[in-house]
Amino acid sequence: MTFRELSEYFYRLEQITSRLEMADILRDLLERAKAEEIDKVVYLTLGELMPAFRGVEFGVSEKLMMEALSKASGVKVKQVEALYKQKGDLGETAQGIISWQGRGLSLVRVYEELLDVARTRGTLDKVMKLINLLKGLSGFEAKYAVRVIIGRLRLGVGDATIIDALSLTMGDKELKPYIERAYNLCSDLGLVAKRLKEGGLDAIREFKIQVGYPIRMALAERVSSAEEIIQRLRRCAIEAKYDGFRLQVHKDGSKVEIYSRNLEPMTEMFPDVVKAVIGDIKAQSVILEGEALAVNEETGEFYPFQVTIQRKRKYSVEEYAKEYPLRLFVFDLLYLEGEDYTVKPYIERRRALEELLTHTNTLRASEMFITDSVKEVEAFFEDAITRGLEGIMAKRLDAPYTAGSRNFNWIKLKRSYRGSLADTIDVVIVGYYYGRGARAKLGIGGILVAVYEPSTDTFKTISKVGSGFTEEEWVRLKEMLDKIRLDHRHPRVDSLMDVDVWVEPRYVITVNADEITRSPLHTAGRTLEEPGYALRFPRAVSFIREDKNPEDANTVEEIIRLYQLQKRVSVE
DNA sequence: ACTGGCTGCCC
């Protein structure tokens, strides 16, 4: 198969929105691919080169790609940038720029060149390889190669759609559960597709959990009240929700591998966790999942996420492990001594987990209790919040570990989900961004917002906002902002960040956020010595507030007070 | 030797 043929499939896929039709086109593609091509076809269709746990990255995004496009075509970078801003898609930009014919490269050849780009160290060499690749592709092919490289393929196809298509290649959808299961256990859809093509259903049935192949993570749905939890689950397990990062830990004898929520390899970053797992878990082979966060072992306090995230590093690992030891709150057991635990009910997994773990500084079971009382859930939730935890998790007692899916077997409840208006913030819009992909068609993708500083009568940026408005609202917003458009930053706006379009600080919107954090990028509360403040997970919750003047927005002082009211750390 | 721009990945 040539890369041009693959590109033609991509073109057809992006024209349609019906997932049934997509699956049918993909079925055709997967049937046409040879056994030695099909894994590459799957990876490329997912916009990847390999499954995440292989740890291969392009290291190329829009800036480097624009440079390569410019050098390959002779079009000035400024011009490429202008085209990109206008189209919101670097693939289409490439197609518009490239006028030469391609060399009709095979799919395998292009795949190998892409892999070569990913493996090349040094920006200059990378760009040279990119130029070389681009020169061998037609504009039509470059469109998709570019999108794969910068990680925005945007076909509307994900792993779930490919699984549908794979089951269609076997005649009907009866076999889908087997394919799905194989994928959830090995997290490598290219491998599943290849085995299916080579060995049929029998080969698919042979997939089993293997230490060293991450299992796709189960995810939680959200609700906005304790009542809804009990309504949905009745008697259920309630756990604390810790603000750290999720880890899946594989142990095979003295060999340990650790994977992130997105199945990236993380073993080297956490020698303290590796050591604890080897030393304190008596089982020979086991797969565990938990939330890791930095703790002060003397006081038992949890460090905030901004501290914990510093443990995600390649260098000075031991020093940081000493200064900010991790505690892994283990909440699930997926595999034990050759036995697949994902199929067992939660309550059984939990029982085995508690038997397996001894309470140590690094490793312990997450806090959990079982209840059917809304009152008890509410009380635990309130307590969790005052202790500085993120919220709570609720789990269906008889549910298996539903790998790779988000459903109501697990439910999360966070403070910010509750509809109360107490924690929302009124901010002033000071500029906007053109946006990419679907948003580019609206002409706006996000806004820069600020709070008021009365002492200087200025507006200090606190966040960007890119979600919460419907498409219709984004369009309406842009129309209003264009009427107060400025050529330069307004003199009353204090910002370190740039925007595509500055506007008069006139319109107030209400936003929600999970937390206020210290910020190196925003000017709200920023002094010569101290960083500013920003919003964590900002989202719009109102359209323009006609009843508010810009000076009625929340003030920097109010933000600082809200920041101080937040529990920073938690005592056990 | 240092720094700022860029990138990938945590949430």
Place this chain on the structure above:
DNA sequence: ATTCTGC
């Protein structure tokens, strides 16, 4: 992470 949209 949250949110919106098409199916």
Place this chain on the structure above:
DNA sequence: GCAGAATGGGCAGCCAGT
């Protein structure tokens, strides 16, 4: 309700330029 694609703050690592 699922799946996919928009979007957020902010951390460390890489590397070219100084």
